[in-house]
Amino acid sequence: MRLIALALLLAATHATALEVNGRWIQGGYVSGTVEPGSQVRIDGQKVAVTADGAFAFGLGFDAPLAAVLSTTGPDGIVSRHEFPVAARDYPESRINGLPGAMVTPPKAVLDRIARDNREVGKARAPRRAQQDFGAGFQWPVQGRISGEFGAKRVLNGVPRQPHFGIDIAAPEGTPIEASAGGVVTMADPDLYYTGGTIILDHGLGISTTYLHLSRLDVEVGDRVEKGQVIGLVGMTGRATGPHLCWRANWNTVRFDPSLLVEAVPARTQPK
Incomplete structure (x- = not known):
């Protein structure tokens, strides 16, 4: 006993x-x-x-x-x-006016897209047992939420995979700040779909990604602090207007970046 x-x-x-x-x-x-x-x-x-x-x-x-x-x-x-685990009811998001090659890419660019995906995978691979985000997270830019996480995408009338980021509409050239401290593992000015792209490794397999940038102010290997400017809002890659698409990953798991800073998921806001 x-x-x-x-x-x-x-x-x-x-x-x-x-x-x-x-x-x-x-x-x-x-x-x-x-x-x-x-x-x-x-x-x-x-x-x-x-x-x-x-x-x-x-x-x-x-x-x-x-x-x-x-x-x-x-x-x-x-x-x-x-x-x-609470279930979520994701909305449908219809986006029209995209160039056809950005919805159904021609065979000539398939190798480039595959290369992009491999490089993004490598950039998200580090799993350092360090908590670089001890000071917490912040919004990388202020603006209207124009697209929410998990939305069922219909592009030019064609169903595509869900949206795995938060779209924040802001004027072109608006400074983008690091949402938390970390290390730059990708800084590419011209990926096919996402244009100017930065990935920050925050440790413990947590990373954030910043898409469609018009300018990149960091390089791979740089250490950044929370609030440091890393680039500027643009509309490079597959975009119909200037905005930042902000994403978050735990290893290969995509999760809602708005929940890094808010108690409830961010919702699309009216224009």
């Missing part, structure tokens, strides 16, 4: 070391802390943990409506925590 009681006490002590913050919602962002030296998994997928026990991850736009967060303490004790 004493051994059973001791085991229960140790499990309870370990469980209380877990602190979780964020939104358990499709496209949500979750961060927290565990006892240093612990391991964390979400639905069986390993989560990077800093030396002092901090972790963060994102939930996909179509994440299952229940999630299991498990922790293994330095003592080897495993704790399992179940969280309900």
Whole structure:
């Protein structure tokens, strides 16, 4: 009996070391802390943990409506925590007036698009167990929300994959600020679909991406601080007007960047 009681006490002590913050919602962002030296998994997928026990991850736009967060303490004790995940009803977004080659690209550019995708994948690959965003996140630019995360895209009448970013309409040339501290892993002025593109690695597999820029003010390898100007708003790539498309990833999982700074998802605003 004493051994059973001791085991229960140790499990309870370990469980209380877990602190979780964020939104358990499709496209949500979750961060927290565990006892240093612990391991964390979400639905069986390993989560990077800093030396002092901090972790963060994102939930996909179509994440299952229940999630299991498990922790293994330095003592080897495993704790399992179940969280309900709120469903989201995404709107439909119809965009007309795009050049045909930006909706159904000709065969001549397919190799270029494949190269772009490979380079973006490499830029999002780092999984440093460092929390460069300790000061939190901010909006990279102020403006009207002209496109929301998860929207079902219909381009020139053709259904396409959902929109995985937040579109912020702003005048061309508006300065764009880093949403948090990090390291530049991509700074390309001319990707086929996204034009001027910057990716910032914030540590723990969390990255943010800035698309359609007219000018880039950073290079790969640069360290940036929260609020530092990294480029200017433009309409390069597939765009019908000047805006910033801001995206967020946890490894390969795309989540809603507005939930890095707001309590509820950002909604498209009327003109």
